[in-house]
Amino acid sequence: MKHTPKPVIMIIIDTLMTTPLEEAVQTGYAPALHFFMENGRYIPHVVSSFPTMSVNIESTLLTGTYADQHRVPALIWYDEERKRIVNCGTGIKEVIASGFSQFLEDMYVRLNNNYLSKQVKTIHEELAEQGLTSGSINAFVYRGHIVRLVDVPRRLQIMSETESPWAVHTPNTWSLGSFAKVRPFTFTPQTFSGNYKAGFQELKYLLKEKQLPDFMMCGIQDLDLRIHLKGPMDLHGIHKIDRELQHVLNLYPSWEHALEACTWILLSDNGHASMGHKRSHYVIDLRKLLHGFSIIDKGRTKDQNEQLALAVNQRTAFIYSLKHESDKKSVIHRLKKDHRIDIIAWKENGTIQVASGEKEGQFSFSAGSGWVDKYHQYWSIAGDEKLLDLTIKHGVIHYGAYPDGLARLSSSLHSHKGNYLVVTAKPGYEFKDKASPTHLGGAAHGSLHKQESLVPMIVAGTETLPSSDRLVDFKPWLMELLLGKEE
Numbered sequence: 171m172k173h174t175p176k177p178v179i180m181i182i183i184d185t186l187m188t189t190p191l192e193e194a195v196q197t198g199y200a201p202a203l204h205f206f207m208e209n210g211r212y213i214p215h216v217v218s219s220f221p222t223m224s225v226n227i228e229s230t231l232l233t234g235t236y237a238d239q240h241r242v243p244a245l246i247w248y249d250e251e252r253k254r255i256v257n258c259g260t261g262i263k264e265v266i267a268s269g270f271s272q273f274l275e276d277m278y279v280r281l282n283n284n285y286l287s288k289q290v291k292t293i294h295e296e297l298a299e300q301g302l303t304s305g306s307i308n309a310f311v312y313r314g315h316i317v318r319l320v321d322v323p324r325r326l327q328i329m330s331e332t333e334s335p336w337a338v339h340t341p342n343t344w345s346l347g348s349f350a351k352v353r354p355f356t357f358t359p360q361t362f363s364g365n366y367k368a369g370f371q372e373l374k375y376l377l378k379e380k381q382l383p384d385f386m387m388c389g390i391q392d393l394d395l396r397i398h399l400k401g402p403m404d405l406h407g408i409h410k411i412d413r414e415l416q417h418v419l420n421l422y423p424s425w426e427h428a429l430e431a432c433t434w435i436l437l438s439d440n441g442h443a444s445m446g447h448k449r450s451h452y453v454i455d456l457r458k459l460l461h462g463f464s465i466i467d468k469g470r471t472k473d474q475n476e477q478l479a480l481a482v483n484q485r486t487a488f489i490y491s492l493k494h495e496s497d498k499k500s501v502i503h504r505l506k507k508d509h510r511i512d513i514i515a516w517k518e519n520g521t522i523q524v525a526s527g528e529k530e531g532q533f534s535f536s537a538g539s540g541w542v543d544k545y546h547q548y549w550s551i552a553g554d555e556k557l558l559d560l561t562i563k564h565g566v567i568h569y570g571a572y573p574d575g576l577a578r579l580s581s582s583l584h585s586h587k588g589n590y591l592v593v594t595a596k597p598g599y600e601f602k603d604k605a606s607p608t609h610l611g612g613a614a615h616g617s618l619h620k621q622e623s624l625v626p627m628i629v630a631g632t633e634t635l636p637s638s639d640r641l642v643d644f645k646p647w648l649m650e651l652l653l654g655k656e657e
């Protein structure tokens with residue numbers, strides 16, 4: 171087996187945000203992150219994918235494509251072929267409403283085996299083709315080349331009717347909560363995924379045992395849970411993660427040695443928007459807003475009469491028109507009257523139409539000629555570009571509140587089959603369906619807005635950087651770090 175000159179360790183700290191990170195570093199709360207920043211490069215604003223939900227973002231990072239190609243639309247969506255809602259873990263109440271066994275299979279089997287498109291390759295698959303090894307700790311998207319049988323953990327067997335073992339395709343090294351571990355004694359208090367301590371225990375074990383693969387992707391999830399409850403400026407969560415990072419660095423003779431031995435990428439996946447406190451105002455109850463329509467219930471397959479399906483991804487929702495085109499028109503009409511709604515977007519005659527609950531007017535765009543943005547993407551645009559906060563200077567489209575807004579919104583409207591609207595809430599607000607989780611007084615994510623879309627990254631142990639500030643452009647850079655530059 172071939173070996174890369176320097177292994178890459180990529181640590182995805184779920185929900186790490188620029189302002190609290192900088193504050194934690196400046197106030198001495200995060201010495202390890204401070205060390206990486208001082209001895210590497212800090213990029214405060216990386217553009218994540220849309221909707222800003224974990225499985226969609228992991229898919230983008232691993233495949234170098236947006237959802238129009240990797241086909242994992244979000245955490246929850248309506249599957250037109252199966253005629254039911256697919257839920258990859260929105261919240262326990264909604265998971266139970268959607269059918270617990272179904273959720274387990276969607277999240278742990280179908281997400282990688284079926285939903286993630288076979289037309290795209292993950293970094294793990296491409297590295298294997300090049301004879302390099304790779305690993306994944308606590309990432310939900312992990313598709314690799316090794317077929318492995320997994321059993322449903324006993325704690326979950328009691329609650330589900332799912333039959334195991336399942337055959338999944340993983341990288342060489344694979345760890346996921348209580349489903350799979352590399353260190354036999356790693357304790358995972360959360361059944362569905364490992365917690366931050368378990369993730370770092372697994373990574374430390376690989377380093378100690380000299381079993382680190384060429385590329386290691388390690389997901390650290392707990393900060394997200396804290397911030398949903400406590401709001402974005404919780405520094406204590408960063409402090410706890412930093413302490414674990416210090417233990418990792420302490421495995422080397424000096425912290426500088428760690429940078430000589432490996433390339434380190436510390437990256438976040440999405441930010442959060444602070445939520446308001448008053449339920450009746452800040453929670454946009456879509457069933458209430460769309461009263462009078464027959465809406466499919468979670469956990470059921472569609473029957474003849476249902477007009478709409480809903481899939482709420484916190485601050486973004488997909489609203490599906492299942493029967494008549496006229497229903498979609500009346501839904502748009504109703505959404506436009508609600509000032510809490512930011513963007514309403516849908517496909518029409520080969521273009522994407524954009525309206526808003528907050529702003530007047532309409533805007534439309536499609537991939538094509540006419541205008542170019544800073545990512546060298548070409549667009550035809552018409553109408554009021556302020557709806558997507560675009561400004562045009564010297565013939566170039568510049569993004570304001572919605573980074574890479576045209577490509578990201580377009581990717582979501584082409585991410586799966588169906589006649590649907592993509593709707594986002596203004597910062598401070600979030601959507602609700604019957605059992606979906608809400609985050610009053612805390613924080614939430616999911617939308618196209620820069621609050622959730624721009625995330626920090628620290629790179630140390632290499633002089634190179636990705637070709638752009640977009641997560642979707644990182645894969646070629648990662649491959650180059652591992653395989654060397656093609657001459």
Ligand SMILES: [Zn+2]
Pocket residue numbers: 394395398615
């Ligand atoms: Zn979250």
